[in-house]
Amino acid sequence: MREITYLEAIREAMTQEMERDSRVFLIGEDIGEYGGAFQVTYGMLEKFGPERILDTPITELGLTGAATGAALIGMRPIAEIMFMDFTTLASEQLVNQAAKLRFMFGGQSKVPMVLRTPAGSGTGAAEHHSQSFENWFVHVPGLKVVMPTTPYDVKGLLVSAIRDDNPVVFIEHKLLYKTKGDVPEELYEIPLGKADVKREGKDLTIVATAIMVQRSLQAAEELAKEGIDIEVVDPRTLRPLDTETIVNSVKKTGKVLIVHEAVKTGGFGGELAGIIAESEAFGYLDAPILRLAGREVPIPYNRNLEYNSVPQVENIVEKARELANLRV
Amino acid sequence: MKLTKENAEQYLLQMYQIRAFEEQAEKSYMAGKIHGTMHLSIGQEASAVGSISTLEPTDFIIGHHRGHGLCISKGADLNLMMAEFYGKENGYCRGRGGSMHIADIAGGNLGANGVVGGGIPLAVGIGIGLKMQAENRVLLAFFGDGAASTGAFHESMILAVLYQVPVVFICENNQYAMSFAANDWTTSKKIAAHGEIYGMAESCSTDGNDLLEVQSAVEAAVKRAREGGGPSLIVNDTYRWRGHSKSDRNRYRTKEEIEDWKKKDPIVKFRKHVVAKKILTEKEAETIKEQAYADIEAARIFAEASPEPDVATLEEGVYAP
Numbered sequence: 216m217r218e219i220t221y222l223e224a225i226r227e228a229m230t231q232e233m234e235r236d237s238r239v240f241l242i243g244e245d246i247g248e249y250g251g252a253f254q255v256t257y258g259m260l261e262k263f264g265p266e267r268i269l270d271t272p273i274t275e276l277g278l279t280g281a282a283t284g285a286a287l288i289g290m291r292p293i294a295e296i297m298f299m300d301f302t303t304l305a306s307e308q309l310v311n312q313a314a315k316l317r318f319m320f321g322g323q324s325k326v327p328m329v330l331r332t333p334a335g336s337g338t339g340a341a342e343h344h345s346q347s348f349e350n351w352f353v354h355v356p357g358l359k360v361v362m363p364t365t366p367y368d369v370k371g372l373l374v375s376a377i378r379d380d381n382p383v384v385f386i387e388h389k390l391l392y393k394t395k396g397d398v399p400e401e402l403y404e405i406p407l408g409k410a411d412v413k414r415e416g417k418d419l420t421i422v423a424t425a426i427m428v429q430r431s432l433q434a435a436e437e438l439a440k441e442g443i444d445i446e447v448v449d450p451r452t453l454r455p456l457d458t459e460t461i462v463n464s465v466k467k468t469g470k471v472l473i474v475h476e477a478v479k480t481g482g483f484g485g486e487l488a489g490i491i492a493e494s495e496a497f498g499y500l501d502a503p504i505l506r507l508a509g510r511e512v513p514i515p516y517n518r519n520l521e522y523n524s525v526p527q528v529e530n531i532v533e534k535a536r537e538l539a540n541l542r543v
Numbered sequence: 544m545k546l547t548k549e550n551a552e553q554y555l556l557q558m559y560q561i562r563a564f565e566e567q568a569e570k571s572y573m574a575g576k577i578h579g580t581m582h583l584s585i586g587q588e589a590s591a592v593g594s595i596s597t598l599e600p601t602d603f604i605i606g607h608h609r610g611h612g613l614c615i616s617k618g619a620d621l622n623l624m625m626a627e628f629y630g631k632e633n634g635y636c637r638g639r640g641g642s643m644h645i646a647d648i649a650g651g652n653l654g655a656n657g658v659v660g661g662g663i664p665l666a667v668g669i670g671i672g673l674k675m676q677a678e679n680r681v682l683l684a685f686f687g688d689g690a691a692s693t694g695a696f697h698e699s700m701i702l703a704v705l706y707q708v709p710v711v712f713i714c715e716n717n718q719y720a721m722s723f724a725a726n727d728w729t730t731s732k733k734i735a736a737h738g739e740i741y742g743m744a745e746s747c748s749t750d751g752n753d754l755l756e757v758q759s760a761v762e763a764a765v766k767r768a769r770e771g772g773g774p775s776l777i778v779n780d781t782y783r784w785r786g787h788s789k790s791d792r793n794r795y796r797t798k799e800e801i802e803d804w805k806k807k808d809p810i811v812k813f814r815k816h817v818v819a820k821k822i823l824t825e826k827e828a829e830t831i832k833e834q835a836y837a838d839i840e841a842a843r844i845f846a847e848a849s850p851e852p853d854v855a856t857l858e859e860g861v862y863a864p
Binding site: 238240242266269271272274276277278279280281282283284285286287288289290292307308311312316317318319320321322323324325326327356357359380381 | 603605634635636637638639640644646647648649653654656657658661663664665666667668669670671672673675676694695698699701702705706859860861862863864
């Protein structure tokens, strides 16, 4: 199969959906001639023209509301918020409006929109361009939240998100943009709410999101040399969550380590731990549920400090080894 | 628009229905039949009816939290509206939205909004969609003087002009953002001036208690929007007789001020005009008033007899299938 990058897979999904469905359009800052801050939309203005590639001034609240309003009358907008940090500015329209319009109007309407945004640290962009806010949006009934981790997944999940009749927060990790993988040229959907077992194993389960899936897979290879056999589960969609795949994996291995980049306190890991503890997997646990997550700090600028703010492969190796050897 | 007898009857009927609906709302609340709160637009009826009377049935409106009058002007079914106010299952929003969120999507009312300024960015997007759909439909986007201070308003003005959306932005300046008086930068002319600053084809203020003046200004703006001339901003200067909501103690204004404005009652003004012009007789006008109050009484009876939502359905409607 043909190999392309995660970034190219996103562009291809949007391009093919726009060719297929005239209701789909893009709106965001510098997504036209500039091609977007990360070049995701490069070339799309030439292909589709300014009528469907709506370049905006710096108006995160305004453009998110505009996407919501257009969706309310049957369009299928894709909004880009240049950095997830700036979703704070867009939140009123996303959380109070997009997420609630259907319910508060008694089901009369729907809001088929996607809000794409790059998250995560590792680029030296410091406190205002490095955050991972996924759990804020997971907390909101009415939103769906997707965090794809491979080029294959990102294309199929974005196609599903565009075709979904609900507002979808689509979180891309900046460090994944240049990763390569096999991606079919034709359109395909990966259903929202379906987890993927990225590596099968029998000794312990790691549930990880975004770049932490890749790091966990590397950690698993390291630990395989020590005879520790790790299963890596990627939820892919955080809301709705495929609890069945996660619970089944924990039942099989009896141990679970949750890894994410966002700050641990109030992070998605707490939700995952709660779900596992409440499930039938509880009786199968041979050790406490452990979490490895971002440190309790804003993301700093200094390279070494930044590196140490979020889990790295060696941290995952260490924590997973500790868990594998734990006997309660 | 020509003021025919048929039009005059409709405008007077709608204004009285709004007045009667809100008086009933207040009574039901005081009688303990309603929980929560409500925001009454008594005294502002000409702004709603005058503006929306310029639309075709296929056009849209989007409103604000003081939106009962807007719903009625867009032709809402009074029974379904009152049932929603009572939180009943057969209300417009199945009792999920209540007073602050009444919407009638099929009727072109894209909903009231509980966040001040929250509907303005939506209006830009609806305008973008309407332009892409190219069916010559327009949107009236209503907000209050309080919303004119928000970032949402300013970002939206910029985007609306940039994309030349077929939207008429209508600020219902009722003089107070809760308790904050529109006596500084939020005064009518200053709000309207933003239309010019941001590059709209037209922006102006009207006597919002004069239905015909409102109608004339909005009609021109609707025509321009429909013909591809882009957005406009109109400020209807009016006054709310009641407090901001049920928590209001009216500490920020005097009884004399309220009484002065009651002398400028928009319904009385319009009624006197059509009687003086011999479009309607005094008797016909009185019959219309009685009809409006009877309609609202029927709506009250309908709402009170309507079923409560079944708790088993609580989680329905969060997501589209």
